[in-house]
Amino acid sequence: MKTKKANAITTVARYKAKEAIRMVSSQYTKRSFLGILLFMALIYGSQFVWIFFVMPGVAESGGLGDPLTTFVVSMILWFFLVMNVVGGTMGAGLGIKEKDANWIFTTGVTTSQYVWAHTLEYALFALVFTAPLMLVPALTLTTLNEALWHMVLFPITLTIFVLMMDSIASLITIGLKKGKKVVPIAVYAILVVITVLIIASPLTDNPQLNVLYDILPTTFLARVLIGSMVGSFRLAQFLASGAILLTLILLVSWASIGYEYEYKPKIVKGKRYTRKKMRDPLASKDLLLIKRKRVYLYPLMTAAIYIVLGIFLSSSGGSMMPFFAGFLIMISSQTLTQQILVNERMWILKSLDLSGKKVISSMLKILVSLSMVYLPIAAILLIIGRANLWLLPGILAIAIMIPPYMIWASLKFKKVGYMLSTWGSFLTFIPAMILPELIPFYIAAPVLILMGLVFYYIFFRLASNKWDEIWEEIDFAARFGQKMRT
Amino acid sequence: MPAIEIRDLVKSFNGLRAVDYLNLSIEGGQIFGLLGPNGAGKTTTIRMLTGLLKPDSGTIKVLSKENWTWKGLMGYIPEEANLYEHLTVYEHLYFVGKLRGVEDLDNRVDYLLEFMNLNDKSDEMVSTLSRGMKQKVAIACATVHEPKVLIGDEPLMGLDPKSQRAVRNLMKSYADKGGVALVSTHILDVAERFCDRVAIISRGSILAKGNLEDLKKKSRSGERATLEDVFLKLTEGERE
Numbered sequence: 228m229k230t231k232k233a234n235a236i237t238t239v240a241r242y243k244a245k246e247a248i249r250m251v252s253s254q255y256t257k258r259s260f261l262g263i264l265l266f267m268a269l270i271y272g273s274q275f276v277w278i279f280f281v282m283p284g285v286a287e288s289g290g291l292g293d294p295l296t297t298f299v300v301s302m303i304l305w306f307f308l309v310m311n312v313v314g315g316t317m318g319a320g321l322g323i324k325e326k327d328a329n330w331i332f333t334t335g336v337t338t339s340q341y342v343w344a345h346t347l348e349y350a351l352f353a354l355v356f357t358a359p360l361m362l363v364p365a366l367t368l369t370t371l372n373e374a375l376w377h378m379v380l381f382p383i384t385l386t387i388f389v390l391m392m393d394s395i396a397s398l399i400t401i402g403l404k405k406g407k408k409v410v411p412i413a414v415y416a417i418l419v420v421i422t423v424l425i426i427a428s429p430l431t432d433n434p435q436l437n438v439l440y441d442i443l444p445t446t447f448l449a450r451v452l453i454g455s456m457v458g459s460f461r462l463a464q465f466l467a468s469g470a471i472l473l474t475l476i477l478l479v480s481w482a483s484i485g486y487e488y489e490y491k492p493k494i495v496k497g498k499r500y501t502r503k504k505m506r507d508p509l510a511s512k513d514l515l516l517i518k519r520k521r522v523y524l525y526p527l528m529t530a531a532i533y534i535v536l537g538i539f540l541s542s543s544g545g546s547m548m549p550f551f552a553g554f555l556i557m558i559s560s561q562t563l564t565q566q567i568l569v570n571e572r573m574w575i576l577k578s579l580d581l582s583g584k585k586v587i588s589s590m591l592k593i594l595v596s597l598s599m600v601y602l603p604i605a606a607i608l609l610i611i612g613r614a615n616l617w618l619l620p621g622i623l624a625i626a627i628m629i630p631p632y633m634i635w636a637s638l639k640f641k642k643v644g645y646m647l648s649t650w651g652s653f654l655t656f657i658p659a660m661i662l663p664e665l666i667p668f669y670i671a672a673p674v675l676i677l678m679g680l681v682f683y684y685i686f687f688r689l690a691s692n693k694w695d696e697i698w699e700e701i702d703f704a705a706r707f708g709q710k711m712r713t
Numbered sequence: 714m715p716a717i718e719i720r721d722l723v724k725s726f727n728g729l730r731a732v733d734y735l736n737l738s739i740e741g742g743q744i745f746g747l748l749g750p751n752g753a754g755k756t757t758t759i760r761m762l763t764g765l766l767k768p769d770s771g772t773i774k775v776l777s778k779e780n781w782t783w784k785g786l787m788g789y790i791p792e793e794a795n796l797y798e799h800l801t802v803y804e805h806l807y808f809v810g811k812l813r814g815v816e817d818l819d820n821r822v823d824y825l826l827e828f829m830n831l832n833d834k835s836d837e838m839v840s841t842l843s844r845g846m847k848q849k850v851a852i853a854c855a856t857v858h859e860p861k862v863l864i865g866d867e868p869l870m871g872l873d874p875k876s877q878r879a880v881r882n883l884m885k886s887y888a889d890k891g892g893v894a895l896v897s898t899h900i901l902d903v904a905e906r907f908c909d910r911v912a913i914i915s916r917g918s919i920l921a922k923g924n925l926e927d928l929k930k931k932s933r934s935g936e937r938a939t940l941e942d943v944f945l946k947l948t949e950g951e952r953e
Contacts, residue, residue, distance in 0.1 A: 234811075245804070
């Protein structure tokens with residue numbers, strides 16, 4: 228009855244991938260899923276093409292081949308590496324779920340076998356989701372007469388990077404399990420010191436700091452990635468990145484021997500929170516959720532990436548800061564709305580004597596107020612990019628319009644998927660960004676704020692006779708969101 | 714030689730001792746109940762038996778084997794079914810059966826679907842099933858390889874009376890073949906109806922063990938005392 232090793236790895240990988248694919252496909256119709264992939268390809272692809280091929284400053288300074296581009300790509304990869312390391316110290320590395328423990332580990336499958344199965348499954352998903360993003364850049368490169376076959380290497384290199392990140396996080400999780408609590412503090416300290424030194428390196432032009440930057444694994448990968456885009460691709464570099472990945476996976480596989488997966492029971496002592504009196508329970512529960520789940524941090528992480536990108540682009544002569552500031556507010560608004568909708572336990576509210584109007588109004592009040600918190604950060608981005616501060620009202624309009632839009636869209640587009648509604652937020656983002664380009668700022672700003680208010684008026688006007696219907700539907704949206712989460 | 718032998722088992726979480734020098738030996742050929750109030754250490758003990766938790770100290774032997782080499786001979790029904798929601802019932806059983814290395818798996822899966830009355834649900838996604846149905850799938854998965862030791866953490870939770878009877882018969886059939894079915898529960902009625910013998914666990918250690926008559930004697934309860942009376946008397950001093 229003993230399970231064969233190779234068999235266990237392929238069986239776990241096959242069935243877990245099958246389950247994950249079904250989970251994704253059950254949320255979308257085929258048409259809507261293709262639509263989302265196309266949308267991702269267009270939005271992210273266009274961003275990519277806009278930044279690296281069209282913007283005059285970047286193109287003239289040498290385009291993708293410019294060392295500054297390598298620096299920015301390396302920094303972005305470094306940022307993701309840091310996030311993965313932090314995730315690893317929090318135990319996110321070896322993502323073993325309780326169902327895996329119950330149905331895989333009780334059968335005698337080892338953690339080492341699980342690591343390989345997980346890697347296979349992860350590689351498949353990374354490839355499926357990174358490949359479409361390259362569609363638009365590939366078409367652009369074709370028109371620019373670059374070697375198209377290099378584009379095939381890009382998703383593969385990106386997949387290698389994703390797997391490397393995953394392996395590093397797993398190594399840290401396993402290491403911590405066997406090590407001491409001082410390890411995460413040491414890891415954080417090292418990361419902070421290296422980050423500060425690297426960011427300082429182009430400013431000081433210190434040769435020693437440049438050496439540090441050169442030996443970073445993210446710099447190496449940035450060169451491989453850019454090489455696959457501009458045609459300066461070298462087979463040795465590509466093979467080396469594959470070899471690094473293989474070494475890492477072997478290391479995780481070896482380290483995981485004897486790693487006991489422990490599902491902590493509920494008796495583990497948790498953090499004790501102070502008792503709070505709730506003057507407005509509806510608003511308080513949403514605020515507590517956002518605070519305790521630290522959802523507010525996600526937009527700030529996005530802002531960090533944009534600041535790096537913005538500094539680079541500003542130094543190249545072009546400024547994308549208004550775009551980034553608007554995008555930051557859009558992401559903040561989307562993330563907060565999504566979290567509130569996804570985590571809502573509607574049955575509790577529905578069993579109480581509460582009207583749908585009261586609940587949805589409370590949600591909107593909280594969401595719009597919280598989005599305002601990010602406005603000063605957007606203003607800082609505009610100041611760094613030396614952009615016109617008159618853009619702020621337009622950005623404010625985005626913050627006002629997105630929450631009701633998302634609530635409406637998650638109901639309206641429920642058949643084509645909850646996520647599609649978030650992509651649809653671009654519909655509010657685009658006019659807010661285009662209008663100030665067409666008419667003077669001081670006219671565009673009040674127009675945009677007026678648009679936001681009109682949008683609200685229409686939302687409440689349309690909903691006034693349909694609150695009960697919305698009440699029913701939003702329950703669906705919330706449950707749908709929960710399915711997405713699991 | 715006992716089928717399950719636990720000696721001086723200890724497990725703590727953040728300084729809180731969940732299992733405190735627990736000793737227990739269970740002979741083969743019976744359905745054995747691990748009975749205790751919420752937070753008594755039942756789930757922690759069971760998780761250590763299955764290898765999902767590592768004890769701080771102490772030893773566990775199952776069918777004279779050590780170091781969890783008995784996993785292939787053991788079936789585990791978790792407290793929450795926690796299944797792969799986007800596999801069909803058939804695929805789920807097949808998946809676990811394949812990992813277990815079951816020979817003639819198709820026939821075995823068909824038999825279990827029939828036995829657990831899941832035939833008409835075999836091609837449905839697990840996510841569409843009711844809680845009771847999911848529990849049936851979990852039980853079928855735990856028994857797909859015909860284990861010699863079947864361990865269930867509140868295994869009857871969510872099952873209708875008919876299914877409970879079927880599960881009891883299934884466990885009885887294992888016991889009759891010389892195996893052991895170890896069932897944890899905090900529902901006294903379940904323990905009384907299902908188990909040949911029980912152990913009462915509180916604050917991580919065993920207070921008493923035996924059949925109802927043994928427990929009555931140990932707790933000095935009267936002849937007409939029920940398991941509930943015995944349980945309350947034994948755990949009286951343990952609670953605040």
